[in-house]
Amino acid sequence: EVQLVESGGGLVQPGGSLKLSCAVSGFSVTTSEITWIRQAPGKGLEWISYISAIDGSKYYADSVKGRFTVSRDNGNNSILLQMNSLRADDTAVYYCAKRGGASVTRRFLEFWGQGTLVTVS
Amino acid sequence: EIVMTQSPATLSASPGERVTLSCRASESVRSYLAWYQQIAGQAPRLLIYGAYTRASGTPARFSASGSGTEFTLTISGLQSEDFAVYYCQQYSSWPPGYTFGQGTKLEIK
Numbered sequence: 001e002v003q004l005v006e007s008g009g010g011l012v013q014p015g016g017s018l019k020l021s022c023a024v025s026g027f028s029v030t031t032s033e034i035t036w037i038r039q040a041p042g043k044g045l046e047w048i049s050y051i052s053a054i055d056g057s058k059y060y061a062d063s064v065k066g067r068f069t070v071s072r073d074n075g076n077n078s079i080l081l082q083m084n085s086l087r088a089d090d091t092a093v094y095y096c097a098k099r100g101g102a103s104v105t106r107r108f109l110e111f112w113g114q115g116t117l118v119t120v121s
Numbered sequence: 122e123i124v125m126t127q128s129p130a131t132l133s134a135s136p137g138e139r140v141t142l143s144c145r146a147s148e149s150v151r152s153y154l155a156w157y158q159q160i161a162g163q164a165p166r167l168l169i170y171g172a173y174t175r176a177s178g179t180p181a182r183f184s185a186s187g188s189g190t191e192f193t194l195t196i197s198g199l200q201s202e203d204f205a206v207y208y209c210q211q212y213s214s215w216p217p218g219y220t221f222g223q224g225t226k227l228e229i230k
Contacts, residue, residue: 035219037165045157045165045208047219059216095164107212108155108170109219115164 002026002111004096009116012086020081020116021073022096029053029072033099034079035109036070038092038118046092051079054102064090086120093117123147123214127207127222133230138199142225144192144209152188153213159224160205168207169194196227204229 008020022034036049049070050059058070069082079096093115100106124147134140144154156169167176169185172192182203185194196203209222 037219044224045210045221047221050218059218061218100170104153104212104215105171107153107215107219108167108210109157109165110167110170110176112164112166 002098004098004111004113006094006096006113006116009094009118011119011121014087014120016086016120017082017084018086018118020083020094020096020118021076022079022081022113024077024079024096024098027098029077029079030074033102033107035097035099036079036081037095037097037109037112038090039095039115040089040092043092048094049081052102083118086118088120091118091120123150123211123220125209125211125220125222127209127225129225130223131226131228133228134199135230136199136201139195139197140199140227142194142196142207142227144187144194144222146190146192146211149189150211150213153211154187154192155210155212156185156194157208157210158203158205159208160202165208199227201229203227 003025005023048061051070067085071080095115097109098111100110126145128143152172154172157165159165173185182197206224
């Protein structure tokens, strides 16, 4: 069974740092495409980061570029999101999600974690 | 960046009714369009991909259509568990990333 479990959220002061983890089971992070999505309170969904299993390439939304870093922890079968220089507008529930596959026809987000809340205040 | 626009923002309906939600892309996304359902307090769940293909576990009362820039999601015979927020998402343009519509909240009349 595919599962994704986020952890690491919490309360942090503006300018601070936090590291989120997305622990997965039922598949390997070395062969799957994982994306981070966030949702500010009462707002919609915002894509923020992606790491490729094929070549390790990483992409970031402009809103987090230069402050957030995504990486893979193969030993723990997890994806990490290091968040630095946090701002009040980074307050959100952060979800990790598994793409259906690497091909263009499978880029939808097939499985989601339950999310972890990050509050910057 | 491709902009996704959903309408209406809020839709009020009664159980048993049939409703249609719309999603428009600022440029063609071909059939690379997904729909997600988010029940209050829960993570989003994939409903539809490829513009009209139901994901595993999606009930048959959910149907979708469209291609290019205009898409619809129809729910026939609304059930209590269908009252939620629905998001469309394009995955045609990559990189730089996904774009979602702002969501349609389906509420009980």
